[in-house]
Amino acid sequence: MELHVASVSLDPRDWRVGSTAAAEDERLATLIYDRLVTLDDYGRFQPALAAEWSHDAAEKNWQFKLRPGVKFSNGSLLTSSDVAKALQGLLPPPLQIIPGDNNLTIRSSRPVPDLLEQLASGRYFVFRKNPDGTLLGTGPFYLAENIPAQPAEANPAALKPAHLKFRANEEAWAGRPFVDTVEVTLGAPGLRQILDLQVGRADLVEIAPDLVRKARQDNLRVWRSAPATLLALRFDNSQHAASDDRLREAIDLALDRDTMANVLLQREAQPATALLPQWLTGYAFIFGSPMNLNRAREIRAALPSNEAGTAEPLRLRVDAPGDVMKLLGERVAVNARQANLAVQVTPHAAQANPPASPNPGSVAAGLHLVAWHYDSLSPRAELEALVSQLYQKDAFDTFPAYADPDKLYAEERRLLEQRRLLPLIALPDYVGIGPAVRNWSPAPWGEWRLADVWLEASESTTSGAPGESSGTSAKDRAPGVRP
Numbered sequence: 098m099e100l101h102v103a104s105v106s107l108d109p110r111d112w113r114v115g116s117t118a119a120a121e122d123e124r125l126a127t128l129i130y131d132r133l134v135t136l137d138d139y140g141r142f143q144p145a146l147a148a149e150w151s152h153d154a155a156e157k158n159w160q161f162k163l164r165p166g167v168k169f170s171n172g173s174l175l176t177s178s179d180v181a182k183a184l185q186g187l188l189p190p191p192l193q194i195i196p197g198d199n200n201l202t203i204r205s206s207r208p209v210p211d212l213l214e215q216l217a218s219g220r221y222f223v224f225r226k227n228p229d230g231t232l233l234g235t236g237p238f239y240l241a242e243n244i245p246a247q248p249a250e251a252n253p254a255a256l257k258p259a260h261l262k263f264r265a266n267e268e269a270w271a272g273r274p275f276v277d278t279v280e281v282t283l284g285a286p287g288l289r290q291i292l293d294l295q296v297g298r299a300d301l302v303e304i305a306p307d308l309v310r311k312a313r314q315d316n317l318r319v320w321r322s323a324p325a326t327l328l329a330l331r332f333d334n335s336q337h338a339a340s341d342d343r344l345r346e347a348i349d350l351a352l353d354r355d356t357m358a359n360v361l362l363q364r365e366a367q368p369a370t371a372l373l374p375q376w377l378t379g380y381a382f383i384f385g386s387p388m389n390l391n392r393a394r395e396i397r398a399a400l401p402s403n404e405a406g407t408a409e410p411l412r413l414r415v416d417a418p419g420d421v422m423k424l425l426g427e428r429v430a431v432n433a434r435q436a437n438l439a440v441q442v443t444p445h446a447a448q449a450n451p452p453a454s455p456n457p458g459s460v461a462a463g464l465h466l467v468a469w470h471y472d473s474l475s476p477r478a479e480l481e482a483l484v485s486q487l488y489q490k491d492a493f494d495t496f497p498a499y500a501d502p503d504k505l506y507a508e509e510r511r512l513l514e515q516r517r518l519l520p521l522i523a524l525p526d527y528v529g530i531g532p533a534v535r536n537w538s539p540a541p542w543g544e545w546r547l548a549d550v551w552l553e554a555s556e557s558t559t560s561g562a563p564g565e566s567s568g569t570s571a572k573d574r575a576p577g578v579r580p
Contacts, residue, residue: 098301099293100124103246103284104259107232109220110186114482117326117417120470120526123220124545128263128279129170129234130222131271133161133180134213136474138541142213146175146223146235156208162200167270169225170239177201183223188215214475218544237274237548238263246284259283275536275551291315291529300531300552306365307421309527318530322543324367324374324523327469328425330413331487331518338411339463343396344438345516348464350393351436354386357428358522362421365527369520372483372509376542378476380506384513393436410439414462425521426466440464466521474542476505480512488517 102121106112109126112119133147147161167175177196185194192209195202203212215221225233233239242262261281265274285293290302291312304312304319312319330348332339339345354368371381411433415426426442433440443462467487473479512518526543533552539545 098279099282099285099290099299099303101285101287101290101303101305105261105283107240109222109224112220114220115469115472115486117468117470119220120325120472120543123472125261125263125281126220126222126234127236127544128238128547129232129236129240129266130224131235132217132221132223133184134217136214136217136540142217146180150213152212156210156212157205159203159209159212160200161203164270165199167235168268169233169235170266170268171233172268173225173233175223175225175235179225180223183225184216184221187221211475211477215473215478218474218542219472219478235266235270237266237269237271238279239266241278256284258285269548271548274548276547279547291317294529294531297531299529300534302529304527304529305419305421306362306524306527307424309365310363312527312529318532318534320528320530320537320539321365322526322539323376323541324369325471325526325543326524327369327372327374327471327483328417328422328521328524329369329372329467329469329487329518330429330521331465331467332516333463333465335461336409336411336463338409341400342516343400344411345519347393347396347400347436347438348433348440349387349516349519350389350396351432351438352429352519352521353388353432354521355388357425361424361428362522362524366522366524369523370513372512372518372520373476373480374471374523377471377474377479378502378505378509380502383506384510390435393438397437410441411464412441412443412460412462413464413466414443415466417466417468422466422468429466429521471542476502480505480509483518484512 100121102118105118105122105125107122107126107129109122109130112122131146133145134150135143135145137143144164146164146167148164149162150159152159163175163177163180169175177198177200180201181194181196188194188203191205191207192212193204195204203209205212209215223235227233240261241264242260244260246256246259248256260283263279263281265277267273282299285302287305287308290299291304291308293299294302294317295315309319309321332345334340354370358364358366358368368386370384370386371378373381375381413426413429415422423442430440430442443460469483469487471479473482528539528545530537533554535551535553536549538549
């Protein structure tokens with residue numbers, strides 16, 4: 098398979114929450130790590146490394162009984178201490194993990210009714226770090242090769258892409274995966290990935306939103322997830338005009354989200370008027386589109402003439418790379434001009450998701466176009482992470498621990514009315530699937546399940562009956578929870 102990113106990290110402690118780079122890291126981490134629990138397509142929690150769990154009436158103390166006999170890929174047994182060491186550095190500070198004999202307790206000073214949603218998603222993997230720094234997991238594969246990008250022999254100025262190889266874990270507690278190896282090429286350009294899929298050099302590739310139509314026109318199998326990435330505008334106080342709530346309202350009313358999603362992105366995205374997607378909260382549809390160009394012009398007429406005018410336009414920095422982000426930034430500037438507001442687009446920063454404050458020495462920009470990838474199945478945890486990462490540090494002193502849907506809705510409405518963060522569009526993940534791939538059944542929210550995938554063998558690779566899968570067949574695998 099081929100991925101867009103040029104490098105990955107398999108250490109969940111290094112991932113930046115909400116970043117698109119962390120989403121790629123998590124995609125590969127599912128090959129080698131497991132979580133305590135999982136969530137199936139019907140919203141039911143399923144045992145993974147934890148065979149059983151329970152909690153007290155206040156939902157402050159949770160007990161997990163570990164599955165016996167689970168081994169890491171090197172053959173050593175998983176212990177409750179391993180689980181505690183892995184998760185303690187990942188879970189929020191109010192949560193404490195106490196290992197037991199073959200169980201562990203997670204304690205909190207406040208109720209955590211959504212603890213299972215958190216543990217079943219995001220970076221909450223269980224792993225062990227060896228003294229030499231290598232990481233071990235209990236998942237269906239283990240990392241066999243990790244070759245970084247290096248100069249090409251024919252052209253030293255060019256780089257060979259980084260390459261990773263994962264091999265099947267014969268001792269996996271859930272049963273051996275169908276395929277023997279998963280080979281990953283990093284840093285492949287979008288058009289190259291489509292070509293490699295067409296000619297059979299790749300079985301799975303990522304497809305950028307602006308290339309989805311081309312892939313379908315080429316009769317490629319394309320899968321799309323639920324909306325997984327939010328593209329939004331974030332205001333900060335680097336420019337005086339950005340701190341004026343009237344200006345923020347005018348820009349919000351001028352944004353044509355429908356055109357962005359349906360024309361600019363050729364219906365491969367959804368207009369977003371909420372911070373969290375409908376599939377995660379169930380109430381996002383309540384937030385209707387606020388577009389009202391006439392009202393935006395009225396607000397602009399009441400503003401000082403030098404505010405977001407020709408003297409000093411409001412600078413919009415595109416803080417995520419890619420042609421789609423650049424086109425979206427230009428569309429925002431066009432919408433602003435229709436409301437007599439001057440917005441100047443500046444090049445994107447050198448990182449995928451910049452911090453809330455601008456880089457030292459850079460030109461001040463009061464408006465940023467950012468990308469946020471949803472990685473938690475807990476709406477409360479996702480909203481809290483989004484606010485803490487994308488808002489100014491002094492915007493909120495504390496974030497209430499709302500798990501009740503009504504209170505969560507009220508909190509999100511309050512945040513939207515402040516207009517410090519304006520949602521624009523929500524993008525699904527797109528995957529191109531080769532003709533030999535069978536049983537492609539990822540989670541609706543985008544998590545890949547490559548342990549359940551097999552490849553239909555060609556005549557040159559099988560001596561069995563037509564259609565028999567290559568690698569290990571289902572009947573040869575150890576019994577487990579996988580189909």
